[in-house]
Amino acid sequence: MLRIEHLTKTYGEKKAVDDLSLHIQAGEIYGFIGHNGAGKTTTLKSVAGILQFDGGEILVDGKSVRTQPLECKKEIAYIPDNPDLYEYMTGIKYLNFIADIFGVSAQVRQERIRKYADLFELTADLAQPIAAYSHGMKQKLAIISAWLHDPKLIIMDEPFVGLDPKAAHILKGMMRELCDAGGAIFFSTHVLEVAEKLCDKVAIIKGGKLIRSGTMEEVKGDDSLEEVFLELEDESC
Amino acid sequence: MLKILVKKQLGEIFRSYTYDAKKNRARSKAATIGFFVFFVVLMVGVLGGLFTFLSLAMCGEMAQVGMDWLYFTIMTLLAAFLGIFGSVFNTYSSLYMAKDNDLLLSLPIPVRVIMAARLISVYLMGLMYSAVVYLPALIVYWAVVEMSAKTVLGGLLLLVLLSIFVLTLSCALGWVVAKISQKLKNKSFITVLVSLVFIGAYYFFYAKAQSLLAELLANAVYYGDSIRSAAYPLYLVGRVAVGDGAAMAIVTAAVLVLFGLVWYLIARSFLKLATSTGAVAKREYREKAVQLKSVDSALLGRELAHFTASANYMLNCGLGTLGLVIGAAALVWKGGTFLPMLEMVFDGRPGALSVLLCAGLCTLVSMNDMAAPSVSLEGKSLWLAQSLPVKTWQVLRAKLRMHLLLTAVPAALCGVCVAIVSPAAAAQTALALVVAALFTVLSALLGLFLGLKMPNLHWTSEITPIKQGGAVALAMLSGMVYAALLAGGFFLIGWRMGYMAFMAAFAAVTLAACVLLLRWIKTKGCAVFANL
8 A cells, every 4th residue: 555665855964864664555554653753754754745755765555656647646644743734714614625525425524424423512602613612623623634535645743632531542543444444654753652653553663764664573573663762763763 | 920921923924925835944044035035025125105195195294384283183093094094904803713722821931921922023013003093194204394202202102102002902903703603603794794894984084085185285283172171182293293291191101001901801711712712603504405516617616715714815806896796886987087087187198997897907906816825825735635536727817717716706897897988999998907807817826836836834823824924915915916007007108109009918918927837837836735
């Protein structure tokens, strides 16, 4: 579903991502962990087609993000670490805008909006301007909009930040449901317990370089993910 | 602490002068100085020059009949009006709506210091706007009438009092706007409506200014006596500048008391208003039938939604739409009698009337510059436009379409009215309308070009890119320069070339500029936007 080959991205002199390669299969929830400034957001933004990268290749379902960006973006949904949405729109206008961009039919979008807004208990607030939403409500709206066009691949940067426990539980269920239906999820998190329980595979990045990746068992063995992560951090220091 | 906060406020206002958002680094010293010099030239040279001429017309004659206080009263009122008009929404936005209110309130900074820092930036903006009217008036008075210790002291004291008064009224009105905003549902439209009433009143008096000025100068003593008996405080205000000690003491005390009252009022409610999320009744969502839109319509709808949701955006960048409709109505109402008379005035310059009508139309068109701040207004939500499956050109084209929709439609209406009432030959009028139509396209393209060249995505209040952005100022100025070149060029050399040749040349140059800008936007402009 997603192939990242030798991805390199620099900001001035600094290499934010250095020769990073990852393969994510359909049906996999892939966790991406690393300390602040490790290169997670840069990688995710590059996959989402927001950042132009300097070297390497990113393929979404066999299509190149570099040469076929629109085709790739049609298959992807991206949720950033901070849900800065169009505050001048109401929630429902925003969802309809996203659905229009992805060409979601009227019936399908209404069904999905009804389903996910009810799940997140956001239906009553859809007529409110986004400017009046709390951080958590914006995050819920961003999640609903990401699921609207039934994407094959969802890229999420710290998706659980700002969500209440119930909403976080619902999101985990949605992630698993999407992957069971043949989709894939690539997300970053600092909450290692969540990554350990939720992810099929995990990658650890430090200083822009991939330091370990594989199935959860391969990466952590008999230890906890937290112990392995801290150990790897220390080793590479 | 206060110094740091004021520095932050001013840094934000003039951020585009010191920081290159495109390259994500500070501008060179030379570039920063260049920007500031340009700004000063614009304020002092253009606006200051305008009020210097007005002062020269009034000062000598009024002083001769002992009405120099009335001269100062009028100029002070004008300065106060401009200062308040220029800062009331700025006060509201920067005092109550600033995005970093929560952040600053969470820091160990006393609320009064945050308020003071905000007010100092409002004060400086108000001072700038009012000084651009008042200082020329004062200097003209010193040069033409009297420059003594008492007039220097009084004149400068009045400048200080005027700026404090402007701050006081801006704050009071900003507070009223904030209070009303909490209760209103369609606040952006109501804000626009109220503002338009003010603007209407402004233009009404502006239109009457020439005759009012002549009437005032002819009967200065009569009006002076009337004002003195009916509105004594205004008399005292004027007397401050001519060095009357008692007037200085009374007006100073009155202004300070007023300011103290407003400070008290704001200090009591600042925290509540600044942290309010709005007490508007919650609208319940009811599912409705969905109207499907194409990608282009959805993107255009997004631009229009942003424009109509922001009173600041509409007021600062969309007044041309209203101006063109009013222009059309004025042409239908008075054009039939006024234009033939005007044509007779320029009898020796065939085509002059059509050129003037075209230049007028272009001036009104140039009052719309919504494309200019539209790139910066993407702000932190830029990631959406960059991550959605749409071409960058589609995003930029939606911005152009919004500008053209809101400008070309009323411009076309105005053009039709010109065609109906103009006594000029049909071919002449048609060519004038072609130039105006091309300029409408050019203004949209130029606005977007400037927006892409001078982006500022890191604002905390949207007033920054809308009102204080270099792109907006340059777009508006360029439009006016175009109209001036058109009219001035014709009267200097164009009439010798002949109307048709001059206008055809102008149309060709405008078209060429449009093509060049369009090509740049579609290629380099798209790359700039994608890499922001």
